[in-house]
Amino acid sequence: MEFAKRLDNVTGSAIREIFALLAQPGMISFAGGNPSPDSFPSEDVAKIAETIIRQHGSTVLQYGGTPGIGKLKETVLEMVKKRGIDAAPDEVIITSGSTQGIGLAAKTLVNPGDVILTESPTFIGALQNFLTYQADVKGVAMDDEGMIIEDLEEKIIKYNPKFVYTIPTFQNPTGRTMLLKRRKRMIDVCERCGVLILEDDPYCDLRYSGDPVPTIKSLDTTNTVIYLLSFSKIISPGLRVGAAVADKRVIDKYNIAKQGEDLHTANLSQEIVDAYVHSGKLEGHIKTLCDSYRKQRDAMQKKLEAFPQGITYTKPDGGLFIWACLPKGMDAVKLFKQCTDQGVAFVPGTHFFPEGGNMNTMRLNFSMPSIEQIDKGMDILKSVIEKNI
Ligand SMILES: Cc1ncc(COP(=O)(O)O)c(C=O)c1O
Incomplete structure (x- = not known):
């Protein structure tokens, strides 16, 4: 069988193997990026879904419009207003998760060989999407304060990229948050060079400490940012609902590109999300999530404090991940095998780098495991590292 060349560089195999291992009974997983399975508001969603189908079955079960249900678009606009973003209804589109918003950016803006700049490391799902559209993805160096703007500027000048993809708040995989002054400089550089910014912000409500930092889009006066x-x-995540907010011209292109993908995001999911947001329960739910994830983060962080010297790790104020760097020369892929043999999994960091390498890094997720699993799993991880040092 001969498949399209565009998928030649898109394997996803390493990650698939990792996720296959997670199905083993008793495996403690620091590998996923999922919300806690206990966190879903299932009862509320069940009641909402039943009411919607009984009262509005004939519209919800029918085809819908590509831009999304009008009232959910309004709800999104109210939500982003709280994040400092003013936009009109024709500047928003409902997407099937933000994954689709990432893919549509590549689909609408990138020709084969065009460069996209991303933080190095970055979200694997974005890398996969960009490679599918045959983009040439280049990593921009980052530190604890986010993307390094000097490196960004240098690479913008060198590569003339189509856009810069960033996850400025509680980044996946590092948990880092870009400082306000870097956000301002990023906007300045990108505006000056005429380069769009794709700001992916799925974690901003999951804050456990520190003060919120303005979104990059809220600093944007020239419609440089797709939010x-x-x-x-x-x-x-199973409902698959997200949204993109951007210049009307971008949203119009997104609409055309989305039509051929899934026509529209599932009506039932859109209605459920809208009703849940307006049920008055979302704020309380987010607080409950944050209270629980804060404890899980703290438990993982506490265990890391006792890890051997020479191991560094991030101290995120929110999100789902901690990023650890082992001493140079250590190989997290080799450690991974030893850890899974003892019932603990994580994701070796190399998979998150557009250019690979960085074998001594790993991503640790704290939202899926319970505190007991974190304590046990981190002890195992520590002993495996100690044996390899
Ligand atoms: C940075 C980032 N963007 C997007 C997504 C995907 O989100 P969605 O479920 O909205 O497609 C994830 C999920 O892990 C993520 O970490």
Whole structure:
């Protein structure tokens, strides 16, 4: 069988193997990026879904419009207003998760060989999407304060990229948050060079400490930023609802590109999300999530404090991940095998780098495991590292 060349560089195999291992009974997983399975507001969603189908079955079960249900678009606009973003209804589109918003950016803007700049490391799902559209993805260096703007500027000048993809708040995979002054400089550089920014912001409501930092889009006066919002981490990823907010011209192209993909995001999911947001329960639900994830983060962080010297790790104020760097020369892929043999999984960091390498890094997720699993799993991880040092 001969498949399209565009998928030649898109394997996803390493990650698939990792996720296959997670199905083993008793495996403690620091590997996923999922919300806690206990976190879903199932009862409320069940009641909402029943009411919607009984009262509005004939419209919800019918085809819908590509831009999304009008009232959910209004709801998104109210939500982004709280994030400092003023936009009109024709500047928003409902997407099937923010993953679709990422893919549509590549689909609408990228020709084969065009460069996209991303933080290095970055979200694997974005890398996969960009590679599918045959983009040449280049990593921009980052530190604890986010993307390094000097490196960004240098690479913009060198590569003339189509856009810069960033996850400025509680980044996946590092948990880092870009400082306000870097956000301002990023906007300045990108505006000056005429380069769009794709701001992916699925974690901003999951803050456990520190003060909120303004979104990059809120600093944008020239419509340089395409802003992506997701309901996956605050309500449910299975519903597959997100949104993109951007210049009307971008949204118009997104609409055309989305039509051929899924025609529209499932009406039932859109209605459920809208009703849940307006039920008055979302704020309380997010608080409950944050209270629980804060404890899980703290438990993982506490265990890391006792890890051997020479191991560094991030101290995120929110999100789902901690990023650890082992001493140079250590190989997290080799450790991974030893850890899974003892019932603990994580994701070796190399998979998150557009250019690979960085074998001594790993991503640790704290939202899926219970505190007991974190304590046990981190002890196992520590002993495996100690044996390899
Ligand atoms: C940075 C980032 N963007 C997007 C997504 C996907 O979100 P959605 O479920 O809205 O497609 C994830 C999920 O892990 C993520 O970490």
